[in-house]
Amino acid sequence: MTKRALRTAAALTAAALALTACGGSDEPETAAGEGGDLGPLTLQLSWIKNAEFAGEYFADTNGHYTAAGFSDVTMDPGPGPIETLVASGEADFGLSNAVATAQVIAEEDAPLKIVGTKFQKNPFTILSLADGGNIATPQDLVGKRIGVQAGGNETLFDALLEVNGIDPGSVEKVPVEYDPAPLIDGEVDGFLAYLTNESITVQDAGYEVTNLPFADNGLPFVAESIITTDEMIAEHPETVKAFLEAEILGWQDYLRDPEEGARLAVEEYGADLDLDMAKEVEQAEVQSTLIVTPDVEANGLLTITDELIEQNLATLAAAGIDLTDADDLFDLSLLEELLEEKPELVEVPSAA
Known part of the structure; x- marks a missing residue:
């Protein structure tokens, strides 16, 4: 399974901002759990x-x-x-x-x-193979090719570099989709993924993996x-x-x-x-x-x-x-x- 990117929603139109109340009723609501x-x-x-x-x-x-x-x-x-x-x-x-x-x-x-x-x-992580990129710390990103999906995930990855004082020029950001195949095939050293999804998928395919969770490395x-x-x-x-x-x-x-x-x-x-x-x-x-x-x-x-x-x-x-x-x-x-x-x-x- 692939995981969704961090979305940037489409522009909200005036019609979209015409909010609809739940149930559309003007009657007073009954308290929660009271039937x-x-x-x-x-x-x-x-x-x-x-x-x-x-x-x-x-x-x-x-x-x-x-x-x-x-x-x-x-x-x-x-x-x-x-x-x-x-x-x-x-x-x-x-x-x-x-x-x-x-x-x-x-x-x-x-x-x-x-x-x-x-x-x-949050479950965002930089996923790598233990016998490949083996990215265990933010400094391990330096000199590596990292697969990053377009859109909001790019913003998030750039923020990861920023909070850890890493020069963006020292890391090669490679455009990818959400299938971790480029990581397995060696096209990238690391891959922006989810701990609850791609990390498990790659591990279940028989690979030992290393994770760099965003939540534990400056981006909670x-x-x-x-x-x-x-x-x-x-x-x-x-x-x-x-x-x-x-x-x-x-x-x-x-x-x-x-x-x-x-x-x-x-x-x-x-x-x-x-x-x-x-x-x-x-x-x-x-x-x-x-x-x-x-x-x-x-x-x-x-x-x-x-x-x-x-x-x-x-x-x-x-x-x-x-x-x-x-x-x-x-x-x-x-x-x-x-x-x-x-x-x-x-x-x-x-x-x-």
């Missing part, structure tokens, strides 16, 4: 229906979305212009990351906010973040809280049984994709390390600490994105309200 009919929900996924969305599958299969008050939940697979789809009201919520979302907010004045995040650590930012519109937050707060509750419950179920999450991807939600069970199980295990951190164990799933927010803003600055105010990108107020009202949701279970 109110919040109507149908559309969630724009960031990628194909693989194990990356196992928590959503649990939330659907185990009835958490229904219990929260949603009559129906549609999960639209990616890739696609997630931010544009949410800003235009074509999707009620989307799964994106801090850099992609901030870029659209800064460049297009999109009325979007991150209201919670699944991945505390949240990913698989839940985004919605300012209008949704202001006018439909109970819808947002209901969705966040169902998400937390689904990801709690996932953490108790990641392998079942992989099975749901392979046999049910992604049954038409010919997914490999062993790879999906491994992906589930790897992504758990991106989801659960000491901060999450203390504060609960989807939460983002003030310190991590500041780290995200520093990453945006390194990427040349003019967005310095945390309130321009993050609104965690409804998540905080939810966890205060239902402290049992703070539980972070471990696999049985």
